[in-house]
Protein backbone atom coordinates (compact mmCIF):
# COMPACT_ATOMS: atom_id res chain seq x y z
CA UNK A 1 0.00 0.00 0.00
CA UNK A 2 1.33 3.45 -0.88
CA UNK A 3 1.08 5.87 2.02
CA UNK A 4 0.64 9.42 0.80
CA UNK A 5 1.74 12.12 3.17
CA UNK A 6 0.11 15.51 3.46
CA UNK A 7 3.21 17.12 1.88
CA UNK A 8 2.65 15.16 -1.31
CA UNK A 9 -1.10 15.72 -1.41
CA UNK A 10 -0.98 19.42 -0.67
CA UNK A 11 0.20 21.93 -3.22
CA UNK A 12 1.52 24.21 -0.47
CA UNK A 13 4.59 23.23 1.59
CA UNK A 14 3.22 21.31 4.51
CA UNK A 15 1.77 23.69 7.06
CA UNK A 16 2.80 21.32 9.80
CA UNK A 17 6.48 21.53 8.73
CA UNK A 18 6.34 25.33 8.71
CA UNK A 19 4.80 25.40 12.18
CA UNK A 20 7.45 22.99 13.44
CA UNK A 21 10.16 25.34 12.19
CA UNK A 22 8.46 28.30 13.90
CA UNK A 23 8.47 26.58 17.28
CA UNK A 24 12.18 27.09 17.76
CA UNK A 25 13.30 28.34 21.16
CA UNK A 26 16.53 29.84 19.75
CA UNK A 27 14.91 31.65 16.86
CA UNK A 28 11.18 31.74 17.45
CA UNK A 29 8.90 32.84 14.64
CA UNK A 30 5.28 33.66 15.24
CA UNK A 31 2.71 32.28 12.86
CA UNK A 32 -0.89 32.62 11.73
CA UNK A 33 -2.39 29.46 10.31
CA UNK A 34 -4.91 29.85 7.50
CA UNK A 35 -7.11 26.80 7.67
CA UNK A 36 -10.74 26.26 6.83
CA UNK A 37 -13.28 23.90 8.33
CA UNK A 38 -12.24 20.32 8.99
CA UNK A 39 -8.63 20.94 7.92
CA UNK A 40 -7.20 19.44 11.09
CA UNK A 41 -6.18 22.47 13.12
CA UNK A 42 -6.34 20.52 16.38
CA UNK A 43 -4.20 17.82 14.80
CA UNK A 44 -1.62 20.42 13.70
CA UNK A 45 -1.58 21.99 17.13
CA UNK A 46 -1.03 18.70 18.92
CA UNK A 47 1.63 17.53 16.44
CA UNK A 48 3.54 20.80 16.71
CA UNK A 49 3.57 20.72 20.49
CA UNK A 50 4.56 17.05 20.60
CA UNK A 51 7.50 17.73 18.33
CA UNK A 52 8.66 20.73 20.37
CA UNK A 53 8.42 18.73 23.60
CA UNK A 54 10.49 15.95 22.10
CA UNK A 55 13.17 18.37 20.93
CA UNK A 56 13.32 20.66 23.96
CA UNK A 57 12.12 18.66 26.96
CA UNK A 58 15.39 18.92 28.85
CA UNK A 59 15.80 22.62 28.32
CA UNK A 60 12.20 23.55 29.15
CA UNK A 61 12.31 21.39 32.29
CA UNK A 62 15.65 22.82 33.39
CA UNK A 63 14.47 26.40 32.87
CA UNK A 64 11.10 25.69 34.50
CA UNK A 65 9.16 26.94 31.46
CA UNK A 66 6.00 25.60 29.87
CA UNK A 67 4.39 25.67 26.46
CA UNK A 68 1.00 27.42 26.83
CA UNK A 69 -2.12 26.63 24.84
CA UNK A 70 -5.34 28.61 25.06
CA UNK A 71 -8.54 26.87 23.98
CA UNK A 72 -12.05 28.22 23.57
CA UNK A 73 -13.96 25.76 25.74
CA UNK A 74 -13.33 23.51 28.73
CA UNK A 75 -14.16 20.52 26.53
CA UNK A 76 -11.49 21.52 23.97
CA UNK A 77 -9.00 22.09 26.82
CA UNK A 78 -9.61 18.59 28.19
CA UNK A 79 -9.36 17.01 24.74
CA UNK A 80 -6.05 18.71 23.87
CA UNK A 81 -4.58 18.01 27.32
CA UNK A 82 -5.59 14.36 26.89
CA UNK A 83 -4.01 14.13 23.47
CA UNK A 84 -0.81 15.59 24.96
CA UNK A 85 -0.98 12.94 27.68
CA UNK A 86 -1.36 15.58 30.42
CA UNK A 87 2.33 16.39 30.08
CA UNK A 88 3.32 18.95 32.76
CA UNK A 89 5.54 20.67 30.17
CA UNK A 90 2.35 21.98 28.58
CA UNK A 91 -0.31 24.10 30.24
CA UNK A 92 -3.65 24.05 28.47
CA UNK A 93 -6.27 26.52 29.67
CA UNK A 94 -9.26 28.54 28.59
CA UNK A 95 -8.78 32.25 28.04
CA UNK A 96 -10.37 33.02 31.40
CA UNK A 97 -8.18 30.61 33.34
CA UNK A 98 -5.07 31.80 31.49
CA UNK A 99 -5.86 35.47 32.11
CA UNK A 100 -6.44 34.85 35.80
CA UNK A 101 -3.22 32.86 36.13
CA UNK A 102 -1.38 35.87 34.75
CA UNK A 103 -2.95 38.58 36.90
CA UNK A 104 -3.65 36.64 40.11
CA UNK A 105 -1.84 38.09 43.13
CA UNK A 106 -1.34 41.56 41.62
CA UNK A 107 -3.84 42.78 44.19
CA UNK A 108 -2.68 46.43 44.30
CA UNK A 109 -2.89 46.77 40.51
CA UNK A 110 -6.27 45.05 40.47
CA UNK A 111 -7.56 47.39 43.20
CA UNK A 112 -6.39 50.52 41.35
CA UNK A 113 -7.83 49.28 38.07
CA UNK A 114 -11.17 48.65 39.76
CA UNK A 115 -11.08 52.08 41.41
CA UNK A 116 -10.83 53.81 38.02
CA UNK A 117 -13.30 51.47 36.32
CA UNK A 118 -15.96 51.75 39.03
CA UNK A 119 -15.64 55.55 39.17
CA UNK A 120 -16.08 55.74 35.37
CA UNK A 121 -19.06 53.38 35.42
CA UNK A 122 -20.71 55.37 38.22
CA UNK A 123 -20.22 58.64 36.33
CA UNK A 124 -21.80 57.08 33.22
CA UNK A 125 -24.76 55.73 35.20
CA UNK A 126 -25.24 59.08 36.97
CA UNK A 127 -25.47 60.68 33.58
CA UNK A 128 -28.07 58.16 32.36
CA UNK A 129 -30.13 58.50 35.55
CA UNK A 130 -30.07 62.29 35.23
CA UNK A 131 -31.30 62.10 31.64
CA UNK A 132 -34.22 59.74 32.35
CA UNK A 133 -37.37 61.90 32.37
CA UNK A 134 -39.21 59.79 34.90
CA UNK A 135 -38.41 56.60 36.80
CA UNK A 136 -38.92 53.53 34.63
CA UNK A 137 -37.63 49.95 34.65
CA UNK A 138 -34.32 50.95 33.04
CA UNK A 139 -33.66 53.92 35.30
CA UNK A 140 -34.46 51.84 38.38
CA UNK A 141 -32.05 49.16 37.18
CA UNK A 142 -29.42 51.85 36.55
CA UNK A 143 -29.92 53.22 40.05
CA UNK A 144 -29.58 49.75 41.61
CA UNK A 145 -26.43 49.09 39.59
CA UNK A 146 -25.00 52.50 40.51
CA UNK A 147 -25.61 51.89 44.23
CA UNK A 148 -24.01 48.48 44.10
CA UNK A 149 -20.94 49.88 42.29
CA UNK A 150 -20.66 52.71 44.82
CA UNK A 151 -20.71 50.19 47.68
CA UNK A 152 -18.03 48.16 45.96
CA UNK A 153 -15.88 51.26 45.39
CA UNK A 154 -16.15 52.28 49.06
CA UNK A 155 -15.17 48.81 50.16
CA UNK A 156 -12.15 48.39 47.86
CA UNK A 157 -9.49 49.28 50.43
CA UNK A 158 -10.81 46.62 52.78
CA UNK A 159 -10.10 43.85 50.29
CA UNK A 160 -6.52 42.59 50.58
CA UNK A 161 -6.85 39.69 48.12
CA UNK A 162 -9.08 39.37 45.08
CA UNK A 163 -10.43 36.01 43.99
CA UNK A 164 -11.85 34.55 40.81
CA UNK A 165 -12.93 31.19 39.48
CA UNK A 166 -13.29 30.66 35.72
CA UNK A 167 -16.05 28.11 36.33
CA UNK A 168 -17.59 29.24 39.59
CA UNK A 169 -20.15 31.73 40.80
CA UNK A 170 -17.75 34.55 41.77
CA UNK A 171 -20.00 35.89 44.48
CA UNK A 172 -18.70 37.92 47.41
CA UNK A 173 -17.09 41.34 47.65
CA UNK A 174 -13.57 40.08 46.90
CA UNK A 175 -14.63 38.20 43.74
CA UNK A 176 -13.91 39.51 40.24
CA UNK A 177 -16.21 38.73 37.35
CA UNK A 178 -15.30 37.18 33.98
CA UNK A 179 -15.33 40.45 32.04
CA UNK A 180 -13.13 42.24 34.57
CA UNK A 181 -10.51 39.51 34.48
CA UNK A 182 -10.32 39.62 30.69
CA UNK A 183 -10.21 43.42 30.60
CA UNK A 184 -7.49 43.60 33.25
CA UNK A 185 -5.41 40.90 31.57
CA UNK A 186 -5.67 42.83 28.28
CA UNK A 187 -4.37 45.94 30.00
CA UNK A 188 -1.67 44.40 32.22
CA UNK A 189 -0.15 41.75 29.95
CA UNK A 190 1.57 44.02 27.37
CA UNK A 191 3.28 46.09 30.09
CA UNK A 192 6.14 45.11 32.45
CA UNK A 193 6.28 43.19 34.68
CA UNK A 194 3.63 40.87 33.16
CA UNK A 195 5.09 41.23 29.68
CA UNK A 196 8.35 39.64 30.88
CA UNK A 197 6.63 37.17 33.16
CA UNK A 198 4.60 35.88 30.22
CA UNK A 199 7.60 35.53 27.90
CA UNK A 200 9.72 33.97 30.68
CA UNK A 201 7.10 31.47 31.75
CA UNK A 202 5.84 30.59 28.30
CA UNK A 203 8.29 30.93 25.39
CA UNK A 204 5.52 29.57 23.15
CA UNK A 205 1.85 30.53 23.35
CA UNK A 206 -0.57 28.87 20.94
CA UNK A 207 -4.15 30.13 20.69
CA UNK A 208 -6.79 27.84 19.21
CA UNK A 209 -9.98 29.37 17.72
CA UNK A 210 -8.06 32.66 17.63
CA UNK A 211 -10.76 34.26 15.46
CA UNK A 212 -13.05 34.29 18.49
CA UNK A 213 -10.48 35.31 21.12
CA UNK A 214 -11.52 38.50 22.86
CA UNK A 215 -10.32 41.41 20.64
CA UNK A 216 -8.55 43.58 23.26
CA UNK A 217 -6.83 40.51 24.66
CA UNK A 218 -5.70 39.48 21.20
CA UNK A 219 -4.31 43.00 20.72
CA UNK A 220 -2.45 42.57 24.02
CA UNK A 221 -0.84 39.31 22.85
CA UNK A 222 0.11 40.94 19.53
CA UNK A 223 1.76 43.80 21.44
CA UNK A 224 3.68 41.34 23.61
CA UNK A 225 4.89 39.52 20.53
CA UNK A 226 6.03 42.75 18.88
CA UNK A 227 8.08 43.71 21.95
CA UNK A 228 9.78 40.40 22.67
CA UNK A 229 9.69 38.64 19.30
CA UNK A 230 13.23 37.30 19.75
CA UNK A 231 12.22 35.19 22.77
CA UNK A 232 8.49 34.59 22.39
CA UNK A 233 6.52 32.70 19.75
CA UNK A 234 2.82 33.42 19.32
CA UNK A 235 0.94 30.89 17.21
CA UNK A 236 -2.60 31.68 16.11
CA UNK A 237 -4.76 28.82 14.88
CA UNK A 238 -8.26 29.42 13.69
CA UNK A 239 -10.44 30.30 10.76
CA UNK A 240 -11.73 33.83 10.18
CA UNK A 241 -14.76 32.35 8.41
CA UNK A 242 -15.72 30.67 11.68
CA UNK A 243 -15.77 33.86 13.76
CA UNK A 244 -19.17 33.58 15.35
CA UNK A 245 -18.86 35.42 18.64
CA UNK A 246 -19.01 39.16 18.70
CA UNK A 247 -16.01 39.97 20.79
CA UNK A 248 -13.45 38.34 18.47
CA UNK A 249 -11.04 40.69 16.70
CA UNK A 250 -12.47 41.79 13.38
CA UNK A 251 -10.07 41.29 10.47
CA UNK A 252 -7.43 39.70 12.67
CA UNK A 253 -5.79 38.30 9.53
CA UNK A 254 -5.08 41.83 8.31
CA UNK A 255 -3.28 42.73 11.56
CA UNK A 256 -0.69 40.00 11.23
CA UNK A 257 2.82 41.47 10.75
CA UNK A 258 4.66 40.66 7.51
CA UNK A 259 7.49 38.79 9.19
CA UNK A 260 5.18 36.11 10.63
CA UNK A 261 4.90 32.75 8.91
CA UNK A 262 1.49 32.21 7.30
CA UNK A 263 1.11 28.51 6.61
CA UNK A 264 -2.08 27.36 4.95
CA UNK A 265 -3.98 24.07 5.15
CA UNK A 266 -6.21 23.72 2.12
CA UNK A 267 -7.51 20.23 2.52
CA UNK A 268 -10.83 19.50 4.17
CA UNK A 269 -10.44 16.15 5.89
CA UNK A 270 -13.99 15.95 7.19
CA UNK A 271 -16.62 16.71 4.59
CA UNK A 272 -17.64 14.86 1.46
CA UNK A 273 -16.94 16.52 -1.91
CA UNK A 274 -20.46 17.93 -2.34
CA UNK A 275 -20.30 19.66 1.02
CA UNK A 276 -16.78 20.98 0.39
CA UNK A 277 -18.14 22.54 -2.84
CA UNK A 278 -21.08 24.06 -0.94
CA UNK A 279 -18.96 25.62 1.80
CA UNK A 280 -16.51 26.89 -0.80
CA UNK A 281 -19.27 28.87 -2.57
CA UNK A 282 -20.64 30.16 0.73
CA UNK A 283 -17.13 31.25 1.65
CA UNK A 284 -16.39 32.84 -1.73
CA UNK A 285 -18.50 35.85 -0.70
CA UNK A 286 -16.17 36.49 2.22
CA UNK A 287 -12.59 35.70 1.17
CA UNK A 288 -10.45 33.84 -1.35
CA UNK A 289 -9.61 30.79 0.76
CA UNK A 290 -10.98 27.70 -0.95
CA UNK A 291 -10.63 24.08 0.08
CA UNK A 292 -10.26 20.77 -1.67
CA UNK A 293 -11.63 17.49 -0.38
CA UNK A 294 -9.35 14.75 0.94
CA UNK A 295 -8.33 12.11 -1.61
CA UNK A 296 -10.95 9.41 -1.81
CA UNK A 297 -13.63 11.58 -0.16
CA UNK A 298 -17.16 10.32 -0.73
CA UNK A 299 -19.60 12.38 -2.82
CA UNK A 300 -22.06 12.96 0.03
CA UNK A 301 -25.49 14.57 -0.16
CA UNK A 302 -26.95 18.03 0.43
CA UNK A 303 -30.63 18.94 0.38
CA UNK A 304 -32.42 22.13 1.29
CA UNK A 305 -36.07 21.87 2.35
CA UNK A 306 -38.01 25.15 2.22
CA UNK A 307 -41.31 25.44 4.05
CA UNK A 308 -43.84 28.07 4.89
CA UNK A 309 -45.09 26.15 7.91
CA UNK A 310 -45.45 28.42 10.93
CA UNK A 311 -42.43 27.98 13.13
CA UNK A 312 -42.55 26.19 16.45
CA UNK A 313 -45.86 24.38 15.84
CA UNK A 314 -45.39 20.90 14.55
CA UNK A 315 -42.02 19.26 14.54
CA UNK A 316 -43.27 16.18 12.71
CA UNK A 317 -42.21 18.06 9.58
CA UNK A 318 -38.59 17.61 10.64
CA UNK A 319 -39.21 13.89 11.16
CA UNK A 320 -40.69 13.66 7.64
CA UNK A 321 -37.69 15.48 6.23
CA UNK A 322 -35.41 13.00 7.98
CA UNK A 323 -37.33 10.19 6.28
CA UNK A 324 -36.83 11.89 2.89
CA UNK A 325 -33.11 12.13 3.68
CA UNK A 326 -33.04 8.40 4.43
CA UNK A 327 -34.53 7.75 0.99
CA UNK A 328 -32.23 10.13 -0.87
CA UNK A 329 -29.04 9.01 0.84
CA UNK A 330 -29.90 5.34 1.25
CA UNK A 331 -28.88 5.73 4.88
CA UNK A 332 -31.66 4.41 7.14
CA UNK A 333 -30.13 5.98 10.26
CA UNK A 334 -31.61 9.29 9.14
CA UNK A 335 -35.07 7.89 9.79
CA UNK A 336 -34.26 6.31 13.14
CA UNK A 337 -35.56 9.20 15.26
CA UNK A 338 -33.85 12.35 16.49
CA UNK A 339 -30.91 10.32 17.84
CA UNK A 340 -30.03 9.33 14.28
CA UNK A 341 -28.94 12.82 13.32
CA UNK A 342 -27.58 16.00 14.85
CA UNK A 343 -30.12 18.79 14.66
CA UNK A 344 -28.70 22.29 14.89
CA UNK A 345 -31.00 24.97 16.21
CA UNK A 346 -30.27 28.67 16.64
CA UNK A 347 -31.40 29.15 20.21
CA UNK A 348 -31.54 26.76 23.16
CA UNK A 349 -35.25 27.43 23.56
CA UNK A 350 -35.77 25.84 20.12
CA UNK A 351 -34.20 22.66 21.48
CA UNK A 352 -36.43 23.18 24.53
CA UNK A 353 -39.52 23.01 22.37
CA UNK A 354 -38.36 19.98 20.46
CA UNK A 355 -37.15 18.09 23.53
CA UNK A 356 -39.88 19.29 25.91
CA UNK A 357 -37.91 21.32 28.46
CA UNK A 358 -38.98 24.82 27.49
CA UNK A 359 -41.16 25.14 30.61
CA UNK A 360 -38.19 24.84 32.98
CA UNK A 361 -35.69 26.55 30.70
CA UNK A 362 -37.47 29.80 29.90
CA UNK A 363 -38.11 31.09 33.46
CA UNK A 364 -34.43 30.59 34.33
CA UNK A 365 -33.21 32.00 31.01
CA UNK A 366 -35.25 35.15 31.51
CA UNK A 367 -33.32 36.07 34.67
CA UNK A 368 -30.07 37.70 33.54
CA UNK A 369 -27.82 36.55 36.34
CA UNK A 370 -29.00 32.93 36.10
CA UNK A 371 -28.29 32.59 32.38
CA UNK A 372 -24.62 31.62 32.47
CA UNK A 373 -25.17 29.05 35.21
CA UNK A 374 -28.14 27.67 33.27
CA UNK A 375 -26.16 27.29 30.06
CA UNK A 376 -23.10 25.71 31.66
CA UNK A 377 -25.11 23.64 34.17
CA UNK A 378 -23.45 25.17 37.26
CA UNK A 379 -26.65 26.64 38.71
CA UNK A 380 -27.10 25.01 42.17
CA UNK A 381 -30.73 24.12 41.47
CA UNK A 382 -29.71 22.29 38.28
CA UNK A 383 -26.87 20.52 40.05
CA UNK A 384 -29.41 19.30 42.61
CA UNK A 385 -31.58 17.69 39.94
CA UNK A 386 -28.89 16.70 37.39
CA UNK A 387 -26.21 15.41 39.73
CA UNK A 388 -28.11 14.20 42.76
CA UNK A 389 -31.78 13.44 42.09
CA UNK A 390 -31.33 11.98 38.56
CA UNK A 391 -28.57 9.46 39.47
CA UNK A 392 -30.61 8.25 42.46
CA UNK A 393 -33.68 7.71 40.28
CA UNK A 394 -31.59 5.95 37.65
CA UNK A 395 -30.02 3.69 40.28
CA UNK A 396 -33.50 2.86 41.56
CA UNK A 397 -34.18 1.24 38.17
CA UNK A 398 -31.38 -1.25 38.86
CA UNK A 399 -31.01 -3.02 42.21
CA UNK A 400 -31.12 -2.03 45.86
CA UNK A 401 -27.33 -2.19 46.23
CA UNK A 402 -26.77 0.29 43.34
CA UNK A 403 -29.53 2.47 44.76
CA UNK A 404 -28.05 2.65 48.26
CA UNK A 405 -24.60 3.34 46.81
CA UNK A 406 -26.03 6.24 44.78
CA UNK A 407 -27.71 7.61 47.90
CA UNK A 408 -24.61 7.09 50.07
CA UNK A 409 -22.56 9.25 47.69
CA UNK A 410 -25.09 12.11 47.71
CA UNK A 411 -27.19 12.23 50.86
CA UNK A 412 -26.04 14.33 53.83
CA UNK A 413 -27.81 11.76 56.04
CA UNK A 414 -25.22 9.16 55.04
CA UNK A 415 -22.25 11.47 55.38
CA UNK A 416 -19.71 9.60 57.58
CA UNK A 417 -19.40 12.45 60.12
CA UNK A 418 -23.20 12.78 60.41
CA UNK A 419 -23.60 9.02 60.78
CA UNK A 420 -20.85 8.85 63.41
CA UNK A 421 -22.72 11.28 65.63
CA UNK A 422 -26.14 9.71 65.08
CA UNK A 423 -27.51 8.21 68.33
CA UNK A 424 -29.18 5.32 66.51
CA UNK A 425 -27.53 4.36 63.23
CA UNK A 426 -30.05 1.65 62.40
CA UNK A 427 -32.91 4.12 62.76
CA UNK A 428 -31.01 6.54 60.54
CA UNK A 429 -30.61 3.91 57.82
CA UNK A 430 -34.32 3.09 58.07
CA UNK A 431 -35.12 6.78 57.74
CA UNK A 432 -32.99 6.99 54.58
CA UNK A 433 -34.63 3.87 53.16
CA UNK A 434 -38.08 5.23 53.73
CA UNK A 435 -37.14 8.64 52.23
CA UNK A 436 -35.83 6.95 49.07
CA UNK A 437 -38.98 4.85 48.87
CA UNK A 438 -41.20 7.94 49.14
CA UNK A 439 -39.17 9.61 46.40
CA UNK A 440 -39.39 6.60 44.09
CA UNK A 441 -43.12 6.17 44.75
CA UNK A 442 -43.70 9.59 43.21
CA UNK A 443 -42.62 8.05 39.91
CA UNK A 444 -44.42 4.69 40.21
CA UNK A 445 -46.78 3.62 37.41
CA UNK A 446 -44.98 6.02 35.02
CA UNK A 447 -46.28 8.97 36.96
CA UNK A 448 -44.65 12.31 36.11
CA UNK A 449 -44.76 14.33 39.37
CA UNK A 450 -44.40 18.08 39.60
CA UNK A 451 -40.94 19.32 40.48
CA UNK A 452 -42.55 20.81 43.59
CA UNK A 453 -43.60 17.35 44.80
CA UNK A 454 -40.08 16.00 44.32
CA UNK A 455 -38.52 18.98 46.12
CA UNK A 456 -41.05 18.61 48.95
CA UNK A 457 -40.02 15.00 49.59
CA UNK A 458 -36.35 15.94 49.60
CA UNK A 459 -37.03 18.79 52.01
CA UNK A 460 -39.27 16.89 54.41
CA UNK A 461 -37.00 13.84 54.56
CA UNK A 462 -33.68 15.80 54.45
CA UNK A 463 -32.57 13.21 51.90
CA UNK A 464 -30.69 15.85 49.91
CA UNK A 465 -29.61 19.41 50.72
CA UNK A 466 -31.63 22.01 48.86
CA UNK A 467 -30.31 25.45 47.82
CA UNK A 468 -31.67 28.18 50.17
CA UNK A 469 -33.30 30.07 47.34
CA UNK A 470 -35.23 26.96 46.29
CA UNK A 471 -36.53 26.56 49.84
CA UNK A 472 -37.70 30.20 49.77
CA UNK A 473 -39.52 29.49 46.51
CA UNK A 474 -41.16 26.37 48.00
CA UNK A 475 -42.41 28.37 50.96
CA UNK A 476 -44.03 30.84 48.55
CA UNK A 477 -45.41 27.99 46.40
CA UNK A 478 -45.45 27.23 42.67
CA UNK A 479 -46.75 29.90 40.32
CA UNK A 480 -47.39 30.53 36.64
CA UNK A 481 -47.77 34.28 37.01
CA UNK A 482 -45.60 36.73 35.10
CA UNK A 483 -42.39 37.83 36.87
CA UNK A 484 -42.70 40.82 39.22
CA UNK A 485 -41.87 44.30 37.88
CA UNK A 486 -38.65 44.67 39.80
CA UNK A 487 -34.91 44.77 39.35
CA UNK A 488 -34.34 42.96 42.62
CA UNK A 489 -32.18 39.98 41.62
CA UNK A 490 -33.27 37.84 44.54
CA UNK A 491 -36.98 38.40 43.92
CA UNK A 492 -36.57 37.55 40.23
CA UNK A 493 -34.57 34.44 41.03
CA UNK A 494 -37.10 33.20 43.60
CA UNK A 495 -39.92 33.83 41.15
CA UNK A 496 -38.15 31.79 38.44
CA UNK A 497 -37.82 28.88 40.88
CA UNK A 498 -41.50 29.17 41.79
CA UNK A 499 -42.38 28.84 38.09
CA UNK A 500 -40.11 25.83 37.83
CA UNK A 501 -41.83 24.15 40.79
CA UNK A 502 -45.09 24.04 38.84
CA UNK A 503 -43.54 22.11 35.91
CA UNK A 504 -43.48 18.31 35.52
CA UNK A 505 -40.26 16.58 36.53
CA UNK A 506 -39.90 15.08 33.01
CA UNK A 507 -39.04 18.60 31.75
CA UNK A 508 -36.12 18.77 34.17
CA UNK A 509 -35.00 15.32 33.02
CA UNK A 510 -35.16 16.49 29.39
CA UNK A 511 -33.09 19.57 30.25
CA UNK A 512 -30.53 17.31 31.95
CA UNK A 513 -30.28 15.22 28.76
CA UNK A 514 -29.73 18.37 26.72
CA UNK A 515 -27.11 19.66 29.14
CA UNK A 516 -25.02 16.49 29.05
CA UNK A 517 -24.20 17.30 25.41
CA UNK A 518 -25.19 13.84 24.27
CA UNK A 519 -28.55 15.15 23.15
CA UNK A 520 -29.31 15.07 19.45
CA UNK A 521 -29.76 18.86 19.49
CA UNK A 522 -27.21 21.62 19.72
CA UNK A 523 -27.01 25.25 18.75
CA UNK A 524 -25.39 26.55 15.59
CA UNK A 525 -22.69 28.15 17.74
CA UNK A 526 -22.32 25.25 20.16
CA UNK A 527 -21.06 22.78 17.55
CA UNK A 528 -17.97 24.74 16.70
CA UNK A 529 -15.10 22.24 16.44
CA UNK A 530 -17.39 19.17 16.31
CA UNK A 531 -18.40 16.79 13.51
CA UNK A 532 -21.31 14.41 12.90
CA UNK A 533 -22.22 11.99 10.09
CA UNK A 534 -25.74 13.37 9.51
CA UNK A 535 -26.52 17.02 10.16
CA UNK A 536 -29.88 18.80 10.00
CA UNK A 537 -29.52 22.59 10.15
CA UNK A 538 -32.73 24.35 11.19
CA UNK A 539 -33.03 27.87 9.83
CA UNK A 540 -35.86 29.77 11.40
CA UNK A 541 -35.44 33.47 12.16
CA UNK A 542 -38.88 33.88 13.62
CA UNK A 543 -38.61 31.06 16.13
CA UNK A 544 -35.07 32.11 17.08
CA UNK A 545 -36.20 35.67 17.65
CA UNK A 546 -32.63 37.02 17.66
CA UNK A 547 -31.36 40.14 15.97
CA UNK A 548 -27.70 39.35 15.34
CA UNK A 549 -28.40 36.80 12.62
CA UNK A 550 -30.84 36.93 9.75
CA UNK A 551 -31.14 33.98 7.43
CA UNK A 552 -34.06 35.69 5.72
CA UNK A 553 -31.70 38.43 4.62
CA UNK A 554 -28.99 35.99 3.60
CA UNK A 555 -31.52 34.04 1.52
CA UNK A 556 -32.96 37.17 -0.09
CA UNK A 557 -36.38 36.86 1.58
CA UNK A 558 -35.94 40.13 3.40
CA UNK A 559 -34.00 43.05 1.98
CA UNK A 560 -30.75 43.94 3.68
CA UNK A 561 -31.08 47.13 5.72
CA UNK A 562 -29.26 50.28 4.68
CA UNK A 563 -26.87 49.79 7.56
CA UNK A 564 -26.13 46.22 6.40
CA UNK A 565 -25.45 47.45 2.87
CA UNK A 566 -23.20 50.24 4.12
CA UNK A 567 -21.34 47.87 6.45
CA UNK A 568 -20.87 45.27 3.68
CA UNK A 569 -19.59 47.98 1.31
CA UNK A 570 -17.14 49.30 3.93
CA UNK A 571 -15.90 45.77 4.67
CA UNK A 572 -17.45 45.91 8.14
CA UNK A 573 -19.37 43.17 9.85
CA UNK A 574 -23.11 43.02 9.19
CA UNK A 575 -25.94 40.63 9.96
CA UNK A 576 -25.40 39.22 6.45
CA UNK A 577 -21.73 38.40 6.97
CA UNK A 578 -22.36 37.10 10.49
CA UNK A 579 -25.11 34.79 9.25
CA UNK A 580 -22.99 33.62 6.31
CA UNK A 581 -20.22 32.61 8.69
CA UNK A 582 -22.66 30.79 10.95
CA UNK A 583 -24.04 28.87 7.97
CA UNK A 584 -20.47 27.97 6.98
CA UNK A 585 -19.82 26.60 10.48
CA UNK A 586 -23.01 24.52 10.60
CA UNK A 587 -22.78 23.06 7.09
CA UNK A 588 -19.14 22.15 7.57
CA UNK A 589 -19.94 19.88 10.54
CA UNK A 590 -21.33 17.16 8.22
CA UNK A 591 -19.20 14.11 7.49
CA UNK A 592 -21.69 12.40 5.16
CA UNK A 593 -24.95 14.21 4.50
CA UNK A 594 -26.60 17.51 5.23
CA UNK A 595 -30.22 18.66 5.34
CA UNK A 596 -30.90 22.39 5.59
CA UNK A 597 -34.46 23.10 6.72
CA UNK A 598 -35.61 26.64 5.99
CA UNK A 599 -38.77 27.92 7.68
CA UNK A 600 -39.62 31.18 5.97
CA UNK A 601 -42.53 33.32 4.89
CA UNK A 602 -41.39 33.08 1.25
CA UNK A 603 -39.95 29.64 0.54
CA UNK A 604 -39.99 30.22 -3.24
CA UNK A 605 -37.76 33.26 -2.89
CA UNK A 606 -35.33 31.38 -0.65
CA UNK A 607 -35.22 28.56 -3.19
CA UNK A 608 -34.61 30.87 -6.13
CA UNK A 609 -31.84 32.76 -4.41
CA UNK A 610 -29.82 29.70 -3.34
CA UNK A 611 -30.08 28.32 -6.87
CA UNK A 612 -29.08 31.66 -8.40
CA UNK A 613 -26.13 31.96 -6.02
CA UNK A 614 -25.14 28.43 -7.11
CA UNK A 615 -25.10 27.18 -3.56
CA UNK A 616 -27.43 24.35 -4.58
CA UNK A 617 -28.85 22.94 -7.81
CA UNK A 618 -32.58 22.97 -8.52
CA UNK A 619 -32.70 19.22 -7.81
CA UNK A 620 -31.29 19.75 -4.38
CA UNK A 621 -33.94 22.21 -3.18
CA UNK A 622 -37.24 20.69 -2.11
CA UNK A 623 -40.43 22.66 -1.40
CA UNK A 624 -42.28 21.04 1.45
Ligand SMILES: Nc1ncnc2c1ncn2[C@@H]1O[C@H](COP(=O)(O)OP(=O)(O)OP(=O)(O)O)[C@@H](O)[C@H]1O
Pocket residue numbers: 006035036037038039040041042043044239242269270528529530531588
Ligand atom coordinates in the same frame (compact mmCIF):
# COMPACT_ATOMS: atom_id res chain seq x y z
N1 LIG B 1 -3.43 14.63 9.26
C1 LIG B 1 -4.62 14.04 9.36
N2 LIG B 1 -4.80 12.83 8.84
C2 LIG B 1 -5.99 12.22 8.87
N3 LIG B 1 -7.10 12.76 9.42
C3 LIG B 1 -6.98 13.95 9.96
C4 LIG B 1 -5.75 14.67 9.96
N4 LIG B 1 -5.96 15.86 10.53
C5 LIG B 1 -7.26 15.87 10.90
N5 LIG B 1 -7.87 14.73 10.56
C6 LIG B 1 -9.29 14.42 10.78
O1 LIG B 1 -10.05 15.39 10.07
C7 LIG B 1 -11.20 15.79 10.83
C8 LIG B 1 -11.18 17.29 11.07
O2 LIG B 1 -10.11 17.63 11.94
P1 LIG B 1 -10.29 18.77 13.05
O3 LIG B 1 -11.57 18.59 13.76
O4 LIG B 1 -9.02 18.84 13.82
O5 LIG B 1 -10.40 20.02 12.08
P2 LIG B 1 -10.52 21.54 12.44
O6 LIG B 1 -9.61 22.25 11.50
O7 LIG B 1 -10.34 21.77 13.89
O8 LIG B 1 -12.03 21.77 12.00
P3 LIG B 1 -13.09 22.92 12.34
O9 LIG B 1 -12.38 24.22 12.30
O10 LIG B 1 -14.08 22.77 11.25
O11 LIG B 1 -13.69 22.55 13.64
C9 LIG B 1 -11.16 14.99 12.11
O12 LIG B 1 -11.98 13.86 11.95
C10 LIG B 1 -9.70 14.58 12.23
O13 LIG B 1 -9.54 13.37 12.95
